Amino acid sequence: xxxxxxxxxxxxxxxxxxxxxxxxxxxxxxxxxxxxxxxxxxxxxxxxxxxxxxxxxxxxxxxxxxxxxxxxxxxxxxxxxxxxxxxxxxxxxxxxxxxxxxxxxxxxxxxxxxxxxxxxxxxxxxxxxxxxxxxxxxxxxxxxxxxxxxxxxxxxxxxxxxxxxxxxxxxxxxxxxxxxxxxxxxxxxxxxxxxxxxxxxxxxxxxxxxxxxxxxxxxxxxxxxxxxxxxxxxxxxxxxxxxxxxxxxxxxxxxxxxxxxxxxxxxxxxxxxxxxxxxxxxxxxxxxxxxxxxxxxxxxxxxxxxxxxxxxxxxxxxxxxxxxxxxxxxxxxxxxxxxxxxxxxxxxxxxxxxxxxxxxxxxxxxxxxxxxxxxxxxxxxxxxxxxxxxxxxxxxxxxxxxxxxxxxxxxxxxxx
Amino acid sequence: xxxxxxxxxxxxxxxxxxxxxxxxxxxxxxxxxxxxxxxxxxxxxxxxxxxxxxxxxxxxxxxxxxxxxxxxxxxxxxxxxxxxxxxxxxxxxxxxxxxxxxxxxxxxxxxxxxxxxxxxxxxxxxxxxxxxxxxxxxxxxxxxxxxxxxxxxxxxxxxxxxxxxxxxxxxxxxxxxxxxxxxxxxxxxxxxxxxxxxxxxxxxxxxxxxxxxxxxxxxxxxxxxxxxxxxxxxxxxxxxxxxxxxxxxxxxxxxxxxxxxxxxxxxxxxxxxxxxxxxxxxxxxxxxx
Numbered sequence: 001x002x003x004x005x006x007x008x009x010x011x012x013x014x015x016x017x018x019x020x021x022x023x024x025x026x027x028x029x030x031x032x033x034x035x036x037x038x039x040x041x042x043x044x045x046x047x048x049x050x051x052x053x054x055x056x057x058x059x060x061x062x063x064x065x066x067x068x069x070x071x072x073x074x075x076x077x078x079x080x081x082x083x084x085x086x087x088x089x090x091x092x093x094x095x096x097x098x099x100x101x102x103x104x105x106x107x108x109x110x111x112x113x114x115x116x117x118x119x120x121x122x123x124x125x126x127x128x129x130x131x132x133x134x135x136x137x138x139x140x141x142x143x144x145x146x147x148x149x150x151x152x153x154x155x156x157x158x159x160x161x162x163x164x165x166x167x168x169x170x171x172x173x174x175x176x177x178x179x180x181x182x183x184x185x186x187x188x189x190x191x192x193x194x195x196x197x198x199x200x201x202x203x204x205x206x207x208x209x210x211x212x213x214x215x216x217x218x219x220x221x222x223x224x225x226x227x228x229x230x231x232x233x234x235x236x237x238x239x240x241x242x243x244x245x246x247x248x249x250x251x252x253x254x255x256x257x258x259x260x261x262x263x264x265x266x267x268x269x270x271x272x273x274x275x276x277x278x279x280x281x282x283x284x285x286x287x288x289x290x291x292x293x294x295x296x297x298x299x300x301x302x303x304x305x306x307x308x309x310x311x312x313x314x315x316x317x318x319x320x321x322x323x324x325x326x327x328x329x330x331x332x333x334x335x336x337x338x339x340x341x342x343x344x345x346x347x348x349x350x351x352x353x354x355x356x357x358x359x360x361x362x363x364x365x366x367x368x369x370x371x372x373x374x375x376x377x378x379x380x381x382x383x384x385x386x387x388x389x390x391x392x393x394x395x396x397x398x399x400x401x402x403x404x405x406x407x408x409x410x411x412x413x414x415x416x
Numbered sequence: 417x418x419x420x421x422x423x424x425x426x427x428x429x430x431x432x433x434x435x436x437x438x439x440x441x442x443x444x445x446x447x448x449x450x451x452x453x454x455x456x457x458x459x460x461x462x463x464x465x466x467x468x469x470x471x472x473x474x475x476x477x478x479x480x481x482x483x484x485x486x487x488x489x490x491x492x493x494x495x496x497x498x499x500x501x502x503x504x505x506x507x508x509x510x511x512x513x514x515x516x517x518x519x520x521x522x523x524x525x526x527x528x529x530x531x532x533x534x535x536x537x538x539x540x541x542x543x544x545x546x547x548x549x550x551x552x553x554x555x556x557x558x559x560x561x562x563x564x565x566x567x568x569x570x571x572x573x574x575x576x577x578x579x580x581x582x583x584x585x586x587x588x589x590x591x592x593x594x595x596x597x598x599x600x601x602x603x604x605x606x607x608x609x610x611x612x613x614x615x616x617x618x619x620x621x622x623x624x625x626x627x628x629x630x631x632x633x634x635x636x637x638x639x640x641x642x643x644x645x646x647x648x649x650x651x652x653x654x655x656x657x658x659x660x661x662x663x664x665x666x667x668x669x670x671x672x673x674x675x676x677x678x679x680x681x682x683x684x685x686x687x688x689x690x691x692x693x694x695x696x697x698x699x700x701x702x703x704x705x
Contacts, residue, residue, distance in 0.1 A: 049533070051536070051632075187679050216678055217677070217678070217679045218678050218679050219679050223629040223630070223635070224432070224628065224629055225678075226425075226428055226556070226670075227425060227428075227429075227669070227670050227673030227674055227678050227681060228673065228678040230421055230424055230425055230428075230674060231421075231673070231674055231678060233421070234418065234421045247536055247630070251630075254544070254545060257545045258545055258546075258547050258554075258556050259424075259547070259554055260547060260549070260554055286545075
């Protein structure tokens with residue numbers, strides 16, 4: 001056989017020798033080089049469609065800007081993001097996680113939902129792939145003794161504890177003493193976890209002057225909440241304690257106006273919905289005054305400024321404040337993965353998992369202490385802020401040290 | 417709980433129920449005459465809701481005005497669907513009709529997902545947050561408008577079947593298919609017109625429902641199920657039965673949510689269905705076979 005490039009004859013023996021040599025190189029020398037230069041495949045699972053689509057898409061922006069922010073922070077680690085849509089469906093989340101792992105994901109990140117997170121955690125454990133949860137509060141996820149599951153987000157009891165403490169601060173700051181509250185919550189995994197947390201903690205917090213006169217659960221995918229609001233109105237409660245998602249939070253606000261229910265206000269002890277961009281867009285001026293006591297970003301943090309710059313560059317028509325929690329926690333989860341990869345110097349699952357377990361990131365965007373995982377894989381010490389919708393934007397009103405405005409409670413009559 | 421809350425819930429449920437009734441009326445008309453169960457009924461309604469949204473965004477049309485062009489469009493679509501696709505299946509076994517209509521439903525859901533995406537959409541009208549107050553009773557304005565429109569459309573439909581020649585011919589087809597053929601009625605044409613009328617009904621109902629709820633493509637099967645429950649409770653093929661049953665289901669949902677548990681309000685609806693199937697299988701206003 002003649003080599004067309006050199007014109008030399010290629011014998012079968014010479015070809016076999018070359019093949020053997022290349023096989024030897026592949027098995028000894030090349031993998032080290034490939035491993036050293038290969039990218040970290042990050043499987044990002046988010047509900048970018050379905051009832052939580054707006055929040056999922058908001059979270060995705062945190063992943064979209066991750067590479068640029070990591071570059072600005074000096075992380076010279078090649079990242080390859082593999083996006084998957086959970087479709088706001090637990091079963092889909094499970095199958096997408098399996099597919100991402102089969103497609104070569106070294107670490108999973110996501111999925112903004114406790115039900116989906118619990119399902120993905122099982123897959124991650126079974127396959128031995130590290131999973132960093134961005135947003136999901138059901139406490140049981142990190143109570144199963146999982147080895148590969150990590151969460152940088154408060155558990156429902158933490159959320160409730162922080163949220164209820166801020167409610168006490170809110171009443172003190174506004175000199176109000178509401179005596180009764182009606183508790184409305186979504187009946188999904190997150191909502192049930194929050195209900196348990198509130199049921200457990202509220203009776204112990206004697207500094208709060210109110211009692212819950214009724215608890216009303218509802219389907220987060222409900223088309224109509226008129227009955228639920230009528231039932232809540234019938235309690236004649238001073239204010240509403242709300243654990244919501246996005247679409248239902250919008251439906252509720254509309255229905256409260258339609259039913260001409262004048263109460264002191266809506267306060268969320270730690271749930272999404274009322275500070276999301278879509279809430280402001282859909283409701284306009286009616287979006288003003290609800291309060292969400294949620295984990296929030298530190299506006300004065302150095303990292304926040306870098307994230308804000310990258311966000312504005314990537315999404316010039318948008319503002320970080322409308323995506324603060326979603327972008328912040330999603331970015332931080334990718335930061336955790338990248339930081340572990342830099343230290344582990346390998347995409348090996350066990351090495352990455354060990355490196356994640358040893359994470360200690362002090363400079364962060366979200367309010368709270370350093371990102372450091374407990375033995376259960378949980379970051380403790382994430383803090384909440386009291387965020388009120390003022391002038392159709394989320395505004396930090398408490399704690400006073402980082403407040404941008406004074407809280408308005410009770411809210412003015414909707415007609416004014 | 418004060419009495420006015422029950423009155424409020426009953427009234428609100430009744431108003432919504434009238435729109436449900438109109439939606440189910442379309443299904444009942446089609447089954448009563450053509451004897452084909454339209455398993456794509458809810459999906460056709462969500463398609464109509466999306467058309468109404470497009471008309472609202474392009475021309476600023478209120479859904480209550482948009483129900484006329486949307487109804488006309490759905491009439492044409494239903495007419496063509498019957499003439500081209502369903503007609504060959506009329507004489508075939510029921511399970512093949514079932515498969516055909518389920519296929520149409522799946523295609524409609526996925527086409528809507530492809531075109532409009534999965535997110536909830538709605539139309540904002542100026543009176544969306546307005547309500548009437550009668551003492552302590554507060555009535556949602558959009559529900560009143562939607563219910564009145566549903567009543568008007570149902571009235572027009574009853575008048576059509578009672579006073580027009582085409583309507584009488586359709587009733588003749590429903591009563592005696594062979595007899596209608598013997599006296600020279602164009603049965604195929606009448607079937608297509610009936611399917612068109614049923615589709616126009618659901619199109620109009622979709623426009624009214626758009627004032628009350630947001631729309632997503634995946635809602636279609638839920639509405640198909642609801643329409644079925646209403647038609648079975650009211651009596652298969654009974655127009656009055658569909659309307660009365662719609663009212664009953666609407667009120668039951670509202671009061672069930674208030675008295676039992678809001679998140680379990682559909683349970684009361686299914687309880688009524690089971691009771692009707694046990695004690696009056698032909699439906700509340702249906703005729704015994």
